[in-house]
Amino acid sequence: MVTVAISGMNARPDNPGPGVAVARCLREAADLDARIIGFGYDALDPGLYLTDYCDAGYLLPYPSAGDQALAERLEEIHKSDPFDVFIPCLDAELPNVLRIEQQLKKLGVRTWLPSEDQLKLRSKERLNELAAHAEIACPRTRGITQPDFFQRCDDEGWKYPLVVKGVFYDAYVAHSPADAAVAFNHIARTWGYPVLVQEHIKGEEYNLTGVGDGEGGLLGAVMMKKTGLTDKGKAWAGVAVSDQALLDAAQKLIKATRWRGPLEVEVIKSPSGTYHLVEINPRFPAWIYLSAGVGVNLPHALVNLALSRPLPAFGEPRAGTMFIRYALETIVDLGQFESIIVNGVRE
Amino acid sequence: MFYNRHPMTNESNTTRREPLIDAKLVQRLAVSDSGFVFDPVSGHSFSVNETGLRILRLLKEGQDLPSAVKALCDEFLGSAADIERDVLEFAGLLRKQFPA
Amino acid sequence: MTDNTTADKPVWIKPTLRAHRSGLLNKFGAVPSRQWQDEFEDVPVADLIHQFGSPLFVISEQRLRKNVRHLTRAFSARYPRVQYSWSYKTNYLNAVCAIAHQEGAWAEVVSAFEYEKARNLGVPGEKILFNGPHKPRAILERAIKEGAHIHVDHLDELQLIDEIARATAQNVEITLRLNFDTGVTEPWSRFGFNVESGQALDAAWRVAHSPNLKLTGLHSHIGTFVMDTRAYRAQVKTMCQFMERAEKDTGCQIDCIDVGGGFASRNALQGVYLPPEQVVPSIDQYAEAICDTLLEATHGREREGRPRPLLLLETGRAVVDDAEILLTSVVGNKRLPDGRRATIVDAGVNLLFTAFWYHHNVKPTRELSGVAEETVLYGPLCMNIDVMRASILLPPLDVGDVLMFSPVGAYNNTQWLQFIEYRPNVVLVHDDRQVSIVRAAEDLQAVTAQERLPDHLRDVSPR
Incomplete structure (x- = not known):
């Protein structure tokens, strides 16, 4: 048997993370005998409680806490509940995971991930370069930190509508400078800077x-x-x-x-x-x-x-x-919720 | 009803002996040893640390400020002034959970 | 306190209550740092506070020297002609400037005050880069006479320099400040002459037409806290293209290219999601981007008998930021109506101006026990905006506990305000661990020295 840890157990119906779906694929994989551990970032991440797909659930530190916080938490989990493979499923956590790949390897945890390079x-800011290299068309993209860009972007040949995106998540089609500024502020609050602007195709x-x-x-x-x-x-x-x-x-x-x-x-x-x-x-x-x-x-x-x-x-x-895709409710015992809240573990 | 304010003077400690918070409000809480607290009336839940848990249990017994502080001074290593200050502050947080 | 009856008792820790709110239900979410540090450069924090009071700025001479050396080495190893200049506005305490100069730095100044400061420290005019949009006639006359490198910001200034040159019958070598779009950073278009619109080339022609002026340098500063090294590649490329064009068209010969500053320090800019160690490039990465591009762009020059230009750097923040800390003491704790804990410290945004845009690293100076809780750190000012950290996870603090803010070396000892409070001592930990005051704490005398009270206002009793 192999134990696979999967992150991204958030699954709000309007914008689910991939973790539960990945776990479900593994559950249904013929000739794979896998125990599955779910990693979440909030006690209300439903995957943590879905016993059909996850045999155990744990909370991880937010990606903004940095790679060493993640390494310490994973080592702590691994000590009591060893796992063999880790599949990170969220963009924001990847930089941290890549930086601790060697530490994970020492624990015996395998990954199959890209290099930092x-x-x-x-990365979304560099997509134009990669696309040019691979000879694929790509909408013009650039990173900005000031919403006044939207007032003067006409001069630089940007036409509305354009797409306003976060470096990790979120994208809005903006039809006017006002629209764009609202999207910019929303994204900057959640995902910080730079905010990306992309030509709308x-x-x-x-x-x-x-x-x-x-x-x-x-x-x-x-x-x-x-x-x-x-x-x-x-x-x-x-x-x-x-x-x-x-x-x-x-x-x-x-x-x-x-x-x-x-x-x-x-x-x-x-x-x-x-x-x-x-x-x-x-x-x-x-x-x-x-x-x-x-x-x-x-x-x-x-x-x-x-x-x-x-x-x-x-x-x-x-x-x-x-x-x-459809939504359904899972029934959660208060004790399980307490366990996640108090210890960050659902066993 | 409980009082919203508790003067910190020694004088008040000796002259006023009302409970810090209405014991009935605290009594309905499901309090687990882990510090997980659930209020079945409001549906809210919260976490307290070990000293918070201890204070909560004293309040459940309907203790007033001087007796709660005394009990805590007997149990813990700390100055009575610090403990009194912290108990008052904690009772304030609880009252916020249960607005009158 | 340690007799038999009390020895077994647990130590009292502050009680905490945390309501469970959706979106924040993760006890591991924001990991409180368990780090603490009771010394700086091997000098105990307690001794520093005892001797020099609180709050207190502490600068490390060793770290500053090391940073300057690292920077110059990173660039010199990759490009044959490099000169580093200390950006005065970043931190113009005499001690800081003197250390940079001892390490071989020129001075980069942006006002009459900074120019005079550099001269006063003994920096000769020819080792001063004079930037900035405001250079009054008197200081320009002096700087020209003393052979400073004048970086011209606008046409009116160019005209004034021409006038001075003519009137004093001097030949003046000047540098044009350029602005352009790197395609990566937002263009800083308010300084210098725009390249894309042809304004910069017009200015080069204007210089070429003057018998007294000679264009020998190009300067640009693309922005601040630039975290994408591609911006510097684009900058150097644009500057070199302009250099070739200006030389070909106007017959000038460019001897130096000044790429300004803008390198980020390892400080957490508010609004950047990932921690600085993951997003801030190293000095070597900046050096690689700039030097590679410059080498490539100037490849043909030597062969044609035109020397490669001198590369000028004006790095401030990335050199001095981590060489200084701020120590500040807790003066009180309170509970805000929304349940958050608030701690008031004796240093505020009057001293730590950069708290407006960074989440500084805050370390306790002793090991703290108890549950870490979301805490607001307020400064001592009777002003709502005086917030040192809007949200940080810290265990309970006692009155008198000292916190260490870092890095604080850039833009605080220059942008700080004498507002409400006196500014405190700034001390330097020397290479040999001796500690000396490099800027004494203010007192009433120092703060009011420039004030003059008209005679009829001397008596404050009601009339």
Whole structure:
């Protein structure tokens, strides 16, 4: 048996983290006998209480507390509840995890993650450079720290609408300087500076998730078109697609970065058929359960890669397979909540 | 009813002996040894540390300020003035949880 | 206190009560630092406070020297001609400037006051870079006579320099300050001449047409606390392109390129999510970005018999910030109506001006026990804005406990205010661990020395 720790157990219906979906993929992976530990950042992260998917739940320090705080907490957890593989699922925690990878290795914890340099290459501020390198179109992006940019950005050739984004999360389409300033302030309060401004590309959004093998290869890509959006722009329904042009673009990116680890590529296909790279997320997406649904269980593949085991057999992803996301309540005993609050542990 | 203010003078300690907080309010609380406290009426929960837990239990018994401070002085190593100050402050926090 | 009856008793710690609120339900969330530090550069904090009072600024000579050396080495190892200049406005205490100068730094000044300060310390004019948008005629005349490097900010200033040069029949070498968009940082367009609009080239022509002026230098300062080294690559590239263009078009020969300052220090800027050690580049990374680009851009010059320009640096913050700490003592504790704990200390934003934009590192100077709680640290001013840290996790503090704020070396001993309180001693820990006052605490005499009271106001009794 192998014990896998997964973070990102937040799962608010309007904007879920990927952790529960990753755990669910592993639960359903044929020939994988896994014990699953969920890591959360709030006592109300539902994944911590979902015994179907997580055998234990723990709270971690916020990423802003730094890498050593994380290392200490993980060591403490590992002492009483050893785990073999760690799959971080949130963008904001990755810089910390990469900095403590060697410490984790000493504990015997394996990961399958990009290097710090690879992480920087795909950072939202630098996307233009990477896209140019991989010969993919990319909307103009820049980081700003002052909202007065929106008043004078016309002079620099920025046209409304434009997209205002946080370095880690959140994106809003702004149609006027006033809109943009509101989005800017909201993002800056939550995720700090810089705030990113991106040219708005008209067209249809497509997403691709896969795992980079670290040698330039892309394993088991699953592609998806969102068919229903929440008011935060997150998918609540989607359908698996098969698009060779998107796959080619993703392979170029993976090759250019020699990406190691999970990733999600977001592109917009303009009416003229050009693919514009919008974002590369260094983790599985919240819709990763679709990968199990189409017979390409990517989390399972990642665990095997981390453990140097042979890859599970993948089928050809079945285009047309759909998902529809729904919310349901789990019943939590006050004692379990108390345990999370007082000790940061649900056992 | 409890009083919202407790003068810190010695004089008040000897002349006023009302409980720091209405014992009925404290009595309904589910208090666990871990310091996890749940109020079944409001649905609120909160955490207290070990000295907070001790004060809460004294208040549940309906102790007034001088007797609570005395009990705590017997149990802990600390100056009576510091302890009195801290108990007053803690009772204030509790009252905030249960606005009259 | 240690007889048999009390020995077994647990020590009283302050009771705490924490309401559970959605979004904040994580006892591990914000990890309180358990670090504490009872000395600075091997001098006990208690001795410092005892001898020099509280609050107290403490500067480390050793660390400052080390930082200057590290910076100059990082650049000199990568580019053949480098000169470092101490940015006076960052910290112009004489002791700090003197240490930088002893380490070979020139002076970078931005006002008549700073110019006079540098001269007064014995820095010769030719080792002073004179920046800033306001250089009155008298100081310009002096600086020109003394051979200072004049960095021109606008056309009116250029005209004034030309006038002085003509009137005194001197040939004046000048540096133009440039501004442009790096594409990475927000452009600082208020200083100098804009490159994209052609304004800068116009200014170069204006210099070329004057018989008394000679354009020999280019300067730009792209911003402050710049955390993306790509901005410096873009800066150096733009400056070198402009250099080539100006030389070709106007026949000037550029001898120095001044890239200004703007390197970030390891301080936590408010509003930056990740801790500084993860987002602030090292000095070597800055040096690499600047020197690589400069080497590449000036590659062909030597071959053509044109020397590579001298690289001038004006780094202030990244050099001095971590060489100074502020010690401050707790004067009281209180509970705010919303349940948060508030602690009042004797140093406020009057002394630590940078508290407006940093979350300084705050360390206790003894091991504290008890549960860490969200605490507001207020300064001593009777002003609502006097907040040293709006939120920090700290165990309970006693009156008299000393806290160490760091890093505080940049922009505090210059931007501090004499407001409500006297400013305290600033001491220097010498290389040999001796401690001396480098700026004495103010008293009534010092603060009111410049005041003059008209005779009819001398009697304050009601008329």
